[in-house]
Each structure stands twice: as structure tokens, then as C-alpha cells.
Amino acid sequence: MSGYDGLRSSQLADAAGVNLQTLRYYERRGLLAEPGRTLGGHRLYPAEAVTVLRVIKAAQRLGFTLDEVADLLETATHQHGQTDTALAERAKLKLIEVEERINDLTVIKTALQQTVEAGCSDLMECAQAQCCPLPFVELAHPDRTTAEGS
Amino acid sequence: MSGYDGLRSSQLADAAGVNLQTLRYYERRGLLAEPGRTLGGHRLYPAEAVTVLRVIKAAQRLGFTLDEVADLLETATHQHGQTDTALAERAKLKLIEVEERINDLTVIKTALQQTVEAGCSDLMECAQAQCCPLPFVELAHPDRTTAEGS
């Protein structure tokens, strides 16, 4: 019989629906605390680790990067208690970002709809002829671009 | 006096607002046609190249990847004329993607708003206590994620 309790790497990975390598990646990135080990050096995770992983994935879906999630988890575990509405504060900032992103995408959507309606066939012709409503002018924030979701 | 007309790499880069290396990158990727050269081998771009670059950037903002843009430009320059509503067709497909993306972001936005309202302070507590409206359930398409805009 096994002399240890806790989850083995692959059990945790399965339970949380992530790749085994991802666990070690998160550990390196400081998202997942270093777990205990067996005498032979194999990782043994506490059951809460599943929750941590679900939290990470949820936060990613909320649009936080892994660095931001790590930060959020740090904040949570260290200055626990008192003047701590840190999560809500960060969520407020992230909300603004998400709203901007939605606005940008809405502009894009409109442009695409107009493209469809106009039945344009040739980008280059349109660009020169001004027949086409393509947004050759800049969008709100032409540089901020990638990174949302899991 | 200069014996050549046309734009030098850095002139084009400046005019289009992109990095000089990006021009060569686009050339490698097949987005930008190989331009003429001086006797010494320096690139000489025609004035239209600026338009091409503006088109590329516009298409990127519409959510097309560089591969898609290359394809779009190919289509445009080769089968020019007849049964060609290719752009509109592709725009229709891309429109669906953009709409899905907006829906996902709207879900995220709602979750963030609720997080802010609830004044949550600790992700881990919330996750365990169910006090918090965080979307631990999956969003619409939890895997399709990145790549829009320039």
C-alpha cells in the first residue's frame, strides 16, 4: 500500500484538466506552491491544489496574464485580511481593459459588416478607390492587442 | 543626385509606420512583393507599397492573421475580376469569429463587474466559499483564445 497521501502530479493534472508539464511550468512561474515530496522526490500535492488550479484558469479567463495571476495569488496569501480589497481593485482595472477591447471589436465588427454588405472583392482596389469602408484609419489603440483567456 | 526613383526601405518603413525589419519579414512571409533593386542590391519600393502596408495593417486590425492576409492579397492579385466576392466571403466568416469573441468578453465583463460589486479580496477564499460569482465554469469556447489585431 502507498505510504503517502496527497495527489501525484498526474492525478492533479487530470483532476484540474491541465497538462502535467503545465504544473511544473506554473511552479516555476510561482503560481503553484512547491508541494511536499515523497522520500524518493516525487511531488505530493494537497487536495487544495485543484482549487488553486481552477482559480488560475478562472482568472486567465477573466483576462489576467499569468504574471497578474501570480501577483493576485501572492496578494491573497500574504496580506490576508485587513485593508484588502485588492482583487476588486484589480478587477476594476481589468474591467476597463475589457470594455476597451469590446469597443475595439465592435468597431471591427461594424467594418466587417460593411465589407460584407459592399461585397468588396479586392482589398487593394478598395484601399485606393475609397469605395470600401475599411478602417484604414487607426482604431482606438492600434498597438495593445493580444493576450486574453486561457 | 540619386539615379533611382522609388522608396528606400527606411523611407517606406517610416511612411507606413512599421519597423524596417518588418518589411523584410513581410517579404519573407509573402505579404510584400519583392521590390526592384538598385545596381548595388538595395531595395527600391514603388509608391503603392505604402498602400499595401496600410492594407495589411487594416486587415490585421480586422482580425486576420498574417497568413490570412497573405492569402487575401494573393486572391486579390491573381483571380482578379470574375466570380470574385472572396473578400466579402472571408469577411463574413471573420465576422462570426469577432461576434463570438465579443460574446465571450461580455461574459467576462459581467463576471468582473460582479467581482467588483462583491468587493472580493481573496480569490482562493471565494473559490472555496462560493460567495463570489467568478466563472469557474467554462466560458463558451475555453480554448480558442488569442490573435487579433496588430
Add this chain to the structure above:
DNA sequence: TTGCATCCGGTACCTGGGTACAGGCTTACC
């Protein structure tokens, strides 16, 4: 013709979020 800015090709590196592989040790069960 000198001298400096610019450009050349090739290759390496960057970010973000992972994933894969190699070679060796541990665990678990018969």
C-alpha cells in the same frame, strides 16, 4: 576619395503560454 549613413543577408532573440523529449530514478504490484 573620403567618410558616414544606410542597407544587405543571415541568424538569434523576444513575449506568452505552454508542450515534448531524453535519460535516469521511484513506486507499486505480482
Add this chain to the structure above:
DNA sequence: GGTAAGCCTGTACCCAGGTACCGGATGCAA
């Protein structure tokens, strides 16, 4: 105590979309 599955570390690779650096060649004006 044998054997197979599982885990270990370290390192390399993947995607997209670029960006940076190198040593050498060109362009152009004074």
C-alpha cells in the same frame, strides 16, 4: 526481486508576430 508505469530534472521546441545584432557592402555628398 522483477518489471512496467510513472515521475524526476534539464533542455529544447512550438505558435505568432515581430525585433535586434553582426560584419560587410552601397549610396551619396562634399
